[in-house]
Structures are given as structure tokens and as C-alpha cells.
Amino acid sequence: MTTTAADDALARAAAAGVHCLPIPTPFQVGRVNTYLIDDDPLTLVDSGPNSGTALDALERALAAHGRRVEDLGLIVISHQHIDHLGLVSILARRSGAEVAALDLLAPWVGDWSAAMNADDAFAERMMAEHGIPEDVRHALVGVSQSYRGWGAAATVTRPLADGAELRLRDRTLRVHHRPGHSPSDTIFHDEERRIVLGADHLIKHISSNPLISRPLTPASVQAADGGGGGGERAERPHALEIYMASLRATRAMADVDIVLAGHGDPVTDHVALIDERFRLHARRAEKIRRLIASAGAGGSLTAYEMAQSLWGNVAVTQAYLTLSEVLGHVDLLVRDGQVVEQRDGGVARFAAAG
Ligand SMILES: [Zn+2]
Numbered sequence: 001m002t003t004t005a006a007d008d009a010l011a012r013a014a015a016a017g018v019h020c021l022p023i024p025t026p027f028q029v030g031r032v033n034t035y036l037i038d039d040d041p042l043t044l045v046d047s048g049p050n051s052g053t054a055l056d057a058l059e060r061a062l063a064a065h066g067r068r069v070e071d072l073g074l075i076v077i078s079h080q081h082i083d084h085l086g087l088v089s090i091l092a093r094r095s096g097a098e099v100a101a102l103d104l105l106a107p108w109v110g111d112w113s114a115a116m117n118a119d120d121a122f123a124e125r126m127m128a129e130h131g132i133p134e135d136v137r138h139a140l141v142g143v144s145q146s147y148r149g150w151g152a153a154a155t156v157t158r159p160l161a162d163g164a165e166l167r168l169r170d171r172t173l174r175v176h177h178r179p180g181h182s183p184s185d186t187i188f189h190d191e192e193r194r195i196v197l198g199a200d201h202l203i204k205h206i207s208s209n210p211l212i213s214r215p216l217t218p219a220s221v222q223a224a225d226g227g228g229g230g231g232e233r234a235e236r237p238h239a240l241e242i243y244m245a246s247l248r249a250t251r252a253m254a255d256v257d258i259v260l261a262g263h264g265d266p267v268t269d270h271v272a273l274i275d276e277r278f279r280l281h282a283r284r285a286e287k288i289r290r291l292i293a294s295a296g297a298g299g300s301l302t303a304y305e306m307a308q309s310l311w312g313n314v315a316v317t318q319a320y321l322t323l324s325e326v327l328g329h330v331d332l333l334v335r336d337g338q339v340v341e342q343r344d345g346g347v348a349r350f351a352a353a354g
Helices: 005-015 052-064 088-095 103-110 112-129 134-146 218-224 239-251 270-293 303-311 316-335
Strands: 018-023 032-037 043-045 074-076 098-102 158-160 165-167 172-177 186-190 195-199 258-261 339-344 347-352
Touching: 005 018, 005 258, 018 052, 032 052, 032 258, 074 088, 088 098, 098 103, 103 112, 103 158, 112 134, 112 316, 112 347, 134 316, 239 270, 239 316, 270 303, 270 316, 270 347, 303 316, 303 347, 316 339
Parallel strands: 043 074, 074 098, 098 158, 195 258
Antiparallel strands: 018 032, 032 043, 165 172, 172 186, 186 195, 339 347
């Protein structure tokens, strides 16, 4: 039998009391990794979606470690996506566990339905502004609403500040806010054991772009937009730039051997993987720069037109994903002075600079 670096990393984490419990989800991403930390309090990082199948799988996984839901003393939320937080309220109610999450995320999950309504409204505005036709927009909002049942509100009893310490009996986890994949991504670093609980901040087999998401606070929009803002325009965070800044911060971290991911295998060389991501984004930005240049002098394209010319008439459910992908790289080109944004009525168009 041969062991891989991933097996070794999971074995080393388990020896340190951190056990990976994969939970099924109905989503394309497949299983979500939750982590049981054998410490005092007994801690679960993330929960799986709000479904009977997920709860059953989690109960069986806990039983394999001689534990029950009722034994949990602390539940930690890594970020706002429903495959990670859907079961939190049920688990907290049954166990009486405290719930810890980034302080900025606490009001968001506390009033989850309102947050989802606001997110849908934000996404619809964003799609209209970038040329996605009305029928596609309505279909996408319908898809989002059909997913609602896999999430749920939860009450955060221990809000965590960026940079704070989360202390358990035998270990200390340093809290780092690393927005990008979502606005609330939080990673937890055990500096002594050189292990990071990284959730979806860095996933080995997925290099998808950060989705453009409604910011957690109005202030963070202003920060992302440099305090400006243009009246009628919907404020849009530059998700890929934010994500790349977060990746740079993680790349600079010492005392890291293993990043335990929210999906798939652990990452055992985070610097090499992050460098690979940076090269990938540089290549994609160049591809989009050439596409915009192909519109010729005086020509311009909407983000939706670019997505169509790159991927054809993609499935409706992918339209927001591809819009985010295009805009993330367009933002890099605008920042570098290679592309300029123009407004045509309420719609944004992009043209080669100069
Ligand atoms: Zn996620």
C-alpha cells in the first residue's frame, strides 16, 4: 500500500486531534469537509448543509469517533456558504454548543433570510448592469431560491475579530479573515502544530474564481471602491483582487505545513499552489485582454458578451459564475490601465485603453 502526501497530512492532523469528517451535499462541489477537533470543548468546524442526509452522515461520522452531537461544546463557522453552515442551528440546539464565527458574519447568519434576499437583489442588479438578459436573470434568482432550504439562520454566540485567538484547552487557533471565495472566509491557524483549517480559501482541485458577492458591510464596499462610487451604479467589490490579496497574505504565512480544505484533499505546499493560481489568473486576464482588443478601435464588449464568446451559451445556472470570472479579470486589466469601463445607459461596457 502506498500513501500519498494527502493521506500523510490527514494522518498527521488526526494525530493532532483534528479529524476530517466528509459530509454529502446535493451540490456540484460534492462532499464538504467538516473537522472534529478532539479538545475541550469538543469542537466541530463547519457542519454540512441543512438536510437529513447530511445530519445522518455527520452522526455516523461522530459515532465512529465515539462522539454524539450532544457532546459538541463549540461549533465554528468558516464562511457564509450553505454547504458549510446549514446544520449549525440544529447542532447548536441539540448540544447547547457555543457558535463561533467572524464578527462581520454574525449579523449575516443571524438574519439569514434577509441576507439571502439582499444577496439575490444584489446579484440581479449586477447581472442587469453587465448585460445579462432578463429571462436568464429571473431563472438564476429562481435557482438561488430553490437552494434556500439547505441553509438556515444561526445565532453566533462567540463573534471573533480578525487576528484574535480562539483558545481551546490544548491548542490555540489564530483567526485570520481571508475574504475572496466569499466575503466572510475565515481561516484558523494552529501555529504550534503548523496546521491551518482553511475551508474554501484554498482548494487543491478547484481554482474557480470568487463569485461577486454583496459585501458584508457597506463600509467594506467603500474600502474596495476607494471611497468613490458613482451615484446610480451598484457598488461592486473587486472579488478577484480581494481574493488575490488574501492569497498573498496566506502565501506569506510561516509555520504552515498543512492546509485542511473545505473540499477535497489537504494542501501540503500552499506556496506552490498559490503561485500556480497567480499564473492561472495572469493567463486568463491576458485571454480577456485579447478578446476586448478584438472589438477593434471604438469597439467595446459587455461582460456577458465576453462570457458568451468564451464559453458559448452556457447553462443558465453558470451565467453568474462566468460573469464573475470575466469581471474578476477585467478588474485586473482596468487596474493595470489596459482596459477602460464605459457606460451605455445602465449597462457597463469595456474597451481597450488608449
Ligand atoms: Zn464556499
